[in-house]
Amino acid sequence: xxxxxxxxxxxxxxxxxxxxxxxxxxxxxxxxxxxxxxxxxxxxxxxxxxxxxxxxxxxxxxxxxxxxxxxxxxxxxxxxxxxxxxxxxxxxxxxxxxxxxxxxxxxxxxxxxxxxxxxxxxxxxxxxxxxxxxxxxxxxxxxxxxxxxxxxxxxxxxxxxxxxxxxxxxxxxxxxxxxxxxxxxxxxxxxxxxxxxxxxxxxxxxxxxxxxxxxxxxxxxxxxxxxxxxxxxxxxxxxxxxxxxxxxxxxxxxxxxxxxxxxxxxxxxxxxxxxxxxxxxxxxxxxxxxxxxxxxxxxxxxxxxxxxxxxxxxxxxxxxxxxxxxxxxxxxxxx
Amino acid sequence: xxxxxxxxxxxxxxxxxxxxxxxxxxxxxxxxxxxxxxxxxxxxxxxxxxxxxxxxxxxxxxxxxxxxxxxxxxxxxxxxxxxxxxxxxxxxxxxxxxxxxxxxxxxxxxxxxxxxxxxxxxxxxxxxxxxxxxxxxxxxxxxxxxxxxxxxxxxxxxxxxxxxxxxxxxxxxxxxxxxxxxxxxxxxxxxxxxxxxxxxxxxxxxxxxxxxxxxxxxxxxxxxxxxxxxxxxxxxxxxxxxxxxxxxxxxxxxxxxxxxxxxxxxxxxxxxxxxxxxxxx
Numbered sequence: 001x002x003x004x005x006x007x008x009x010x011x012x013x014x015x016x017x018x019x020x021x022x023x024x025x026x027x028x029x030x031x032x033x034x035x036x037x038x039x040x041x042x043x044x045x046x047x048x049x050x051x052x053x054x055x056x057x058x059x060x061x062x063x064x065x066x067x068x069x070x071x072x073x074x075x076x077x078x079x080x081x082x083x084x085x086x087x088x089x090x091x092x093x094x095x096x097x098x099x100x101x102x103x104x105x106x107x108x109x110x111x112x113x114x115x116x117x118x119x120x121x122x123x124x125x126x127x128x129x130x131x132x133x134x135x136x137x138x139x140x141x142x143x144x145x146x147x148x149x150x151x152x153x154x155x156x157x158x159x160x161x162x163x164x165x166x167x168x169x170x171x172x173x174x175x176x177x178x179x180x181x182x183x184x185x186x187x188x189x190x191x192x193x194x195x196x197x198x199x200x201x202x203x204x205x206x207x208x209x210x211x212x213x214x215x216x217x218x219x220x221x222x223x224x225x226x227x228x229x230x231x232x233x234x235x236x237x238x239x240x241x242x243x244x245x246x247x248x249x250x251x252x253x254x255x256x257x258x259x260x261x262x263x264x265x266x267x268x269x270x271x272x273x274x275x276x277x278x279x280x281x282x283x284x285x286x287x288x289x290x291x292x293x294x295x296x297x298x299x300x301x302x303x304x305x306x307x308x309x310x311x312x313x314x315x316x317x318x319x320x321x322x323x324x325x326x327x328x329x330x331x332x333x334x335x
Numbered sequence: 336x337x338x339x340x341x342x343x344x345x346x347x348x349x350x351x352x353x354x355x356x357x358x359x360x361x362x363x364x365x366x367x368x369x370x371x372x373x374x375x376x377x378x379x380x381x382x383x384x385x386x387x388x389x390x391x392x393x394x395x396x397x398x399x400x401x402x403x404x405x406x407x408x409x410x411x412x413x414x415x416x417x418x419x420x421x422x423x424x425x426x427x428x429x430x431x432x433x434x435x436x437x438x439x440x441x442x443x444x445x446x447x448x449x450x451x452x453x454x455x456x457x458x459x460x461x462x463x464x465x466x467x468x469x470x471x472x473x474x475x476x477x478x479x480x481x482x483x484x485x486x487x488x489x490x491x492x493x494x495x496x497x498x499x500x501x502x503x504x505x506x507x508x509x510x511x512x513x514x515x516x517x518x519x520x521x522x523x524x525x526x527x528x529x530x531x532x533x534x535x536x537x538x539x540x541x542x543x544x545x546x547x548x549x550x551x552x553x554x555x556x557x558x559x560x561x562x563x564x565x566x567x568x569x570x571x572x573x574x575x576x577x578x579x580x581x582x583x584x585x586x587x588x589x590x591x592x593x594x595x596x597x598x599x600x601x602x603x604x605x606x607x608x609x610x611x612x613x614x615x616x
Contacts, residue, residue, distance in 0.1 A: 002404065002405070005404055005405060005407075005408045006404050008408060008412050009404060009407040009408050009411065009412055012411060012412045012415065012513075012516060012520075013512075013513075013516050015520070016515070016516040016517075016519040016520050017516075017519075019519055019520060019523045020519045020557060020561070023522075023523060023526075023557065024554055024557050027451075027548065027549055027552040027557075028552060028553075028554055029549065051553070052552070052553060102441070102442070102445070103551075104550060104551075
C-alpha cells in the first residue's frame, strides 16, 4: 500500500511538472530545437517593446526579443534572438513598432539599403548607426497613444478652423459665394460646349484611326500569312535546301576566286616579259618611224617595194617558164 | 491536558514583552478593542512559537519523512479531482464572460489572453487554494483536534515521538509541495476548458484562441501562480495543524477549530495573494 502511494504521488508530481514545463515552453515559443543567434540592436527608445515580443522580417516571425537593457549614454540595447536558418539583409536595422491597436509590439528587421520614408526614423537610425559598433541601428515608431494624441491635436485644429470659417461666413460672403457658383456654372457650360466640340473632333479622329487600324489589321494579316508561308517553307525543309545550295555556291565562288587569284599571279609574272616585248616593239616602231634601220629604210624608200614587186613578177615568170619548159632547167638521167 | 493547546510551547519561557497585557498599557482604550487587539497579539505569539517548534521538529529526520508520503497522497493527489472540477468550470465561465465583455469593442482572440492570464495569475491559484483550504485545512484541523481530544497526541509524546515531527511537519510539507502540483494541473484544465468553450460556443478558432493566449504571455505568469500556491499550501497546512493542536476538549471545540482553520486559511490566502501581488507584480 505504501509503495502504491509513493508511485501515485510521484506520478502526479511528474505529470504536473511535465504540464508546467511543456506549457511554459509552448507559450513562450522557446523554439528549443531551432536555437538562434543573438543580435544586439541599439535604440534611443524602444517604446512598448518587451521581452518575448516577436522579431519579424518582411512580416514573417523570425525570432523573439530575448532581452532589453539600458546601455551607455542612455542607449537602450535590445537582444534579438533570430532563428539560425534565417537569411538576414546585408545591412540590417530594426524598427520597433506597434503590431496592433491593443498594445502588441514587434521588432521589424529592415535593410538600410531601403530605409523608411519617415525622416525622424531615418535620423534615429543614422544616429544609432553612428554610435553603434557591432550593434544594429534601431528606431521606434510612435505608439498608438502618441498617434491618438496627435490625432486629437489635429482634430482640435480642424475644429478651430471650422469655427473661424463659420465666423467669416456672413451674408455677404454667402452672396459672393452664390455669384461665384453662378459664374462657375457658366464656366462649366462653356467647358461642356468645348468638350462636346472636342468630342466630335476626337470622334472623327477616332474613326480615321479605326480605318488606319483596319489597314494595319490587313497588313498584319498579310504579314501573318507571309510568316505562315515562311514557317511552312521552313517546316517542309525548303529553306534548308536553299541554304545548302547557297552554301555549295559559296564554295564554288570561293574556288573560282582562288583560281582567279592564281591567274592574276601568273599574269603578274608575265607582265614583265610583256613589258619588255612592248618596249622592244616600241623601239622597233620608233626606228621604223624614224626611218632608221633596215625596216625603216624599207618603209621610207619605195624603190625597194617596186623592185620587190618586179622580183616577184620575175619570179612568177621564171616559175611559169620552169613549169612550161622543165627540161630547160632540169636534166634527169639514169645512167 | 495542556493549558495552551500544544505541549512544546509550554517548555518555552516567554519574554517580558509577551507577558504584558495590552489593556494594562493602554487604560483609556475601550476594553473590547484592547481585548481584540491583544487577541491578535497573542495569536501572532502562538504562531511564532508554533513555527519555532516546527523548525525544531525538522531536525527529527527519522520521523517526518516517512509520514510525508501518506500526507502527499491525502492532501495532494486526492485533492486533484476537486481542483480540476473547479478549474474546468472556471475556464468555461471566463471564456463566456470575456466574449460577453469584448463583444463589438475588442477582438475576440483576447478571450484567450484573458482566460490564460486570469487562470495562471489569479483564479487558478486562489480558487484552488480556497477549495483546498476547505478540504485540507478542515481535514487537518479536525483530525489533529480529535487526536488531541482523544489524547493520542499525549500518547505520542509518551512514546517519545515529537508531535510536530510526527503530525505537523508531514502535513505542512505535503501541503506546501503538493499545492503547486495541484494548481499546475488546475491551470492546465482551466485553459483547456476555456479553449474548448471558445471554440465550441463562441465564434473563435483554436488558432485565434492560442494567438490570444500567447499574446502577452510571460514565464512569470506561470511561476508567479506556483509560488503563490506554495505559500498558500504552507499557510493552510500551518493553520490547520495549529488550530487542530489548539483544541483542548470536546467535539464542539473540534468543530470550532475546523471552522476557524477554514476561515483563517481563506483569509490568509487572500492576504498572501495581495502581498505577492504587491511584491512580485
